Amino acid sequence: MNSAKQFSKMFTAQIKMMFREKQVWFWNIFFPVILMVLFMIIFGGGSGDSFKATIAVVDSKPNATSTMLLEQLRQIPVLEFKEEQPVTKEAGNALVEKQDIDALIILPESEGANTMQLVVNKADEQGATTQAIAGILDQFIQQANWTVAGATPTFSLTKSSVSSGADDLNYADFLLTGMIGLSVAQGGLFGMVELVEMRRKGLMKRLRMTPANMGLYGLAGMVVRLMLGVIQIVILSLIGVFGFGANLHINVFSLVIAFFAGGLVFNAMGYLFSSFSKSMEAYMGMANIASMLMMFLSGVFFPLETLPTWLQPVTQMLPLTYFVDGMRDGLIYASGVASSSFWVGIGIMVLWGVVSFLVGSQVYKAKSIAATR
Template identity: 85%
Template sequence: MNSTKQFSKMFSAQVKMMFREKQVWFWNIFFPIILMVLFMVIFGGGSPDSFKATIAVVDSQPNANSSMLLEQLRQIPVFEFKEEQPITKEAGNTLIEKQDIDALIILPESDSSTTMQLVVNKANEQGATTQAIAGILDQFIQQTNWTVAKATPTFSLTRQSISQGSEDLNYADFLLTGMIGLTLAQGGLFGMVSLVEMRRKGLMKRLRMTPAKMGLYGLAGVIVKLLLGVFQIIILTLIGVFGFGANLHINVLSLVIAFFAGALVFNAMGYLFSSFSKSIEAYMGISNITSMLMMFLSGVFIPLEIMPNWLQPIAQILPLTYFVEGMRDGLIYNSGIVSTSFWIGIGIMVTWGVVSFLIGSQVYKSKSAVEAA
């Protein structure tokens, strides 16, 4: 049998083996969709312009100051009043304890008092909503002081947001591309479970005793996984665009390069894990630990710049960091392959892939020698 015919039969067999397993359908198709939709809903819902905070106000002894402040608070569009009229401090504390409101604002109790008090739930003290409310109130008080003093501020601040890519990019785009990168990486890390099962049942040893070329068998498996990866990108992208309004600005060349580099490196890592795993449980455990660590350290959900300083060097050596950035470059940033950072990332991924494959190959060879003996 010539190599072409042998390869076509191996390719067909790999496809049948992959889709015959129900776990493949779940972990490679349904689970990524569920995971992406879940994270898009949790982390990608809404923009800064849609921020709202539910508050209540205590005005225990109405006076000129409290009336003025209350009227101005009602003009802040991001504040939604739980009760239209001021409530008692006891009722407000109860709402805070039950987390029915984001903040309680206590107005000055007399004309001579100039202090407002902000009350929040201790569990949310460092939360983004609490920090936003505190910032809004600080600005509110500064403007009120200028108004009372009848003074005009000398300096002012304007804000502009720019992006590495097009101006219509938002967090949903960032999260979508991160989830696509994570999904493809997981496909490679978990995709070699069949090798573990074949070795456990002695099928690998029997296959080596046949005229079949092991190189063609491996090539067929890699191509099947690459095709599955293309299918995953299409499905997840369609969901992101039509389900969550994501914006794409595709650079085909950088997307293809990043996709192939990432797919090969994570398949090589899965190959390495399979080489020293004696059972499916051991293989899945190693892959899960690796996937979870990289998931939260590789900029999938948040930019690396806002991570703690001591974690950033770790993130900068992980292959998923550069795979995610490469996918973002190809899908939304559209900066092309002229970027030096793009090729540095590709180089780091290739290094991971080559080292993983070489170590895995050596482990398989040593085990084959032991089995033969």
């Protein structure tokens, strides 16, 4: 049987094996979709609503100062009052404790008092909504001070944003491309589990005793997993665009290069895990540890700059960091293959892939020699 025909039969056989294995479809298709949808919803990627915060106000001893501040608070459009009238401090604290409101504002009890108090739930103390309310009130107090002093501010601040990509890019695009990179990577990390089962059942030894070309067998499996990666990209992109309004600006050349480099690297890492594993449980354990570490340290969900400074050098050593960057380059930034940072990332990924494959091959070889003694 010639090589082309042998490869065709091996490819067809592995396609059938993939369709029969329900876990493959769950971990490579349904799980990434569920994870992406959850993160899109949690972080606002699927909502076009503007920011709103629900508050209540305590004005226990109404006076000219508290009345003036209350009227100005009602003019802030992002603040929604839970109760139209001021509440008691006890009632307000109860609302905060039950998380029925985002914050409670306590107004000054006399005209001479100069302090407003903000009460928030401890569970939300570091939350984005609490930080936003604190920032709004800080600006509000500064403006009130100018008004009382009868002075006009000399300077003001305007805000704009720029991107290395198109002007319509937003967080939904960032998250979508990160999830696509993570999904393809997990397809490789978890995709070699059948090698562990085949070796455990003695199928690998029997296959070596046949005229089958083991190199073609491995190549067929690699092509199947790359094909599954393409399916992942298409499905997640369609959900991101039509379900959450994501914007894609595709550069075909950088996308193809990054996809093939990443696909080969993470398949090589899966091959390395399989070489050390004597059972499916051991393999899944190693793959899960690697996946979880890289998931949160490679800029999938948040920019790397938000991580602690001491942790950022670690992120620069992980292959998923560069794979996610490459996928974002090909799907949203479209900066092309002329970027030197793109090729540096590809080089680091290739290094990971080569080392993983060589070490895995040596482990397999050593085990095969030991088995014949």
